[in-house]
Amino acid sequence: MSCIQAQFRLQRDSFTLAAEFEAPMRGVTALFGHSGSGKTTLLRCIAGLERAPGSLQVNGETWQDGRCFMPVHRRPLGYVFQEASLFPHLSVRSNLEYGYRRIAAAQRKIAPDQVIEWLGLSHLVDRRDANSLSGGERQRVAIGRALLVSPQLLLMDEPLSALDTHSKQEILPYLERLHRELDIPVIYVSHAMDEVARLADHLVLMEGGKVIASGALHDTLARLDLPTAAFDDAGAVIEAELAQHDEPYHLSRLDFPGGHLWVGKVEQPFGTRLRARVLARDVSIATQAPQGSSINNILPAHVEALSDAGPDKTMVKLRVGESQALLSRITLRSRDVLALQPGMQVYAQVKSVALAA
Numbered sequence: 001m002s003c004i005q006a007q008f009r010l011q012r013d014s015f016t017l018a019a020e021f022e023a024p025m026r027g028v029t030a031l032f033g034h035s036g037s038g039k040t041t042l043l044r045c046i047a048g049l050e051r052a053p054g055s056l057q058v059n060g061e062t063w064q065d066g067r068c069f070m071p072v073h074r075r076p077l078g079y080v081f082q083e084a085s086l087f088p089h090l091s092v093r094s095n096l097e098y099g100y101r102r103i104a105a106a107q108r109k110i111a112p113d114q115v116i117e118w119l120g121l122s123h124l125v126d127r128r129d130a131n132s133l134s135g136g137e138r139q140r141v142a143i144g145r146a147l148l149v150s151p152q153l154l155l156m157d158e159p160l161s162a163l164d165t166h167s168k169q170e171i172l173p174y175l176e177r178l179h180r181e182l183d184i185p186v187i188y189v190s191h192a193m194d195e196v197a198r199l200a201d202h203l204v205l206m207e208g209g210k211v212i213a214s215g216a217l218h219d220t221l222a223r224l225d226l227p228t229a230a231f232d233d234a235g236a237v238i239e240a241e242l243a244q245h246d247e248p249y250h251l252s253r254l255d256f257p258g259g260h261l262w263v264g265k266v267e268q269p270f271g272t273r274l275r276a277r278v279l280a281r282d283v284s285i286a287t288q289a290p291q292g293s294s295i296n297n298i299l300p301a302h303v304e305a306l307s308d309a310g311p312d313k314t315m316v317k318l319r320v321g322e323s324q325a326l327l328s329r330i331t332l333r334s335r336d337v338l339a340l341q342p343g344m345q346v347y348a349q350v351k352s353v354a355l356a357a
Helices: 040-047 094-095 113-116 135-147 166-180 193-199 217-221 332-338
Strands: 003-012 015-024 028-032 054-058 061-064 079-081 153-157 184-192 204-205 211-214 235-246 251-256 261-265 273-279 282-286 298-309 313-320 324-333 345-350
Touching: 003 040, 015 040, 015 204, 028 040, 028 193, 028 251, 040 054, 040 079, 040 153, 061 261, 079 113, 094 113, 094 135, 113 166, 135 166, 135 235, 166 193, 166 211, 184 193, 184 204, 193 217, 193 273, 204 217, 211 217, 217 345, 261 273, 261 298, 261 345, 282 313, 282 324, 298 324, 313 345, 324 332, 324 345
Parallel strands: 015 211, 028 184, 028 204, 079 153, 153 184
Antiparallel strands: 003 015, 003 054, 054 061, 204 211, 235 251, 235 273, 235 324, 251 261, 282 345, 298 313, 298 345, 313 324
16 A cells, blocks of 8 residues: 555553554655654654554555564665764765665665755765754755665654754755655654644644544644644645736735635746645635725635634634635634624635745
């Protein structure tokens, strides 16, 4: 079966991991949850670094079950840790090629020059002292080193958590490029929703050592029955295509099934696929088509569901077109004044759109 199937149970002092999920053999699967939810422990079980009872099948091959356990060094995976952990006595190029030299030529599917180009490392490879690199540069080298073992599966354990804001912004475009160009599935651990919204295709939500939800990113983020709906940065992800520029006003139009969004001008060719993130707090609702509004993005929608979000707020799930969901966080008073009910036709007013990729 062309997927990743994992099931583990591990008892450690007062913490119990009892996690099970299935993920596709393509794109980025995010293990997401608060600190202490079990994300890293689950990732270490997948790597074989934790010998926990359970089972793991990757693309139809059994890596672990009740009868066998494939040791870490035989699992065809790459692992990127929170800290880059480069070899200080090796040059940048030698760090990159450390694993590459140790696999048979017939198993090499990725060349050093490809990785150097993908990760923007050409000006760094001749450095003799890896310790002279910045945090973001070190992590890019660590990612390149993991890729050059030509893994069937790439594991990334909060690779941006040790970086400052500038370094994170520096490295994210490279992760996006790998996402677009590589055909290697990635399991990406994070507790940062902005990273997940920007990079992930599939979401595995963890809480208290358990998987409480798993599914396509855009569907899972739009669920009102999950803790993510209560986050301050709760919202929806929209996959769209760059369709038009409004040069005088420095705006660009992104088209998606069900409508379009105007955003600040995007310097990309028409047809470029982009990912937009719309936060629930930036979506208001009108029961009639607004006239004379300063808001550029007004989308016909219908109410799909409502759920209280505290003593004075409610979350409204809206459907735009046939498949795109939006979330709106409004006051209970607004809900009652508008008499919102499932199935009702409304207009979503989108005050702000962030390009996530």
